[in-house]
Amino acid sequence: MTLHHTKHHQTYVNALNAAEAAYAKATTPKERIALQAALKFNGGGHINHSLFWKNMAPSANGGKGHGGVLKDGPLKKAIVEAFGSLENLQKEFNTTTAAIQGSGWGWLGLNPTTKRLEIVTTANQDPLLSHVPIIGVDIWEHAFYLQYLNVKADYLNAIWNVINFEEAEQRFIEGTGGAKL
Numbered sequence: 001m002t003l004h005h006t007k008h009h010q011t012y013v014n015a016l017n018a019a020e021a022a023y024a025k026a027t028t029p030k031e032r033i034a035l036q037a038a039l040k041f042n043g044g045g046h047i048n049h050s051l052f053w054k055n056m057a058p059s060a061n062g063g064k065g066h067g068g069v070l071k072d073g074p075l076k077k078a079i080v081e082a083f084g085s086l087e088n089l090q091k092e093f094n095t096t097t098a099a100i101q102g103s104g105w106g107w108l109g110l111n112p113t114t115k116r117l118e119i120v121t122t123a124n125q126d127p128l129l130s131h132v133p134i135i136g137v138d139i140w141e142h143a144f145y146l147q148y149l150n151v152k153a154d155y156l157n158a159i160w161n162v163i164n165f166e167e168a169e170q171r172f173i174e175g176t177g178g179a180k181l
């Protein structure tokens with residue numbers, strides 16, 4: 001995760017800064033259009049990773065934090081309503097995200113219309129725009145290959161031990177209140 005943060009995330013930030021600087025200097029619509037893909041990819045990479053770091057906390061299993069613990073409250077209530085249980089959510093989330101072809105992100109998102117929680121995926125570094133992101137998990141190989149090699153399922157099982165449900169609940173409360181996060 002240190003390498004993920006200092007190398008991979010930093011690369012998106014650097015490239016986003018370069019694309020924004022070029023955009024500011026662009027003088028024609030054609031030049032600005034040519035920068036759209038770089039802005040989306042690197043801007044999405046920055047947005048998604050910024051959320052990902054906040055989405056994690058040291059595992060309660062290790063006695064150092066509250067990661068992986070979903071306390072009674074509005075988020076737990078909504079999870080049970082939508083999926084039946086946290087275990088069901090985890091199972092469905094892992095199955096859906098393991099099936100992503102290539103690189104992408106898995107999300108627990110709040111549908112802004114129905115106010116229900118849903119599992120959604122996005123490709124590449126596309127940020128989640130259709131839903132309010134509550135929990136985002138990086139499904140790029142760079143997120144897990146150092147510890148889990150090619151075994152995406154082991155990474156997905158382990159990630160739930162460090163999910164920061166307190167942060168997720170805060171996002172859920174703001175999202176149900178209509179905040180655009």
Ligand SMILES: [Fe+2]
Pocket residue numbers: 004008009049138140142143
């Ligand atoms: Fe990543």
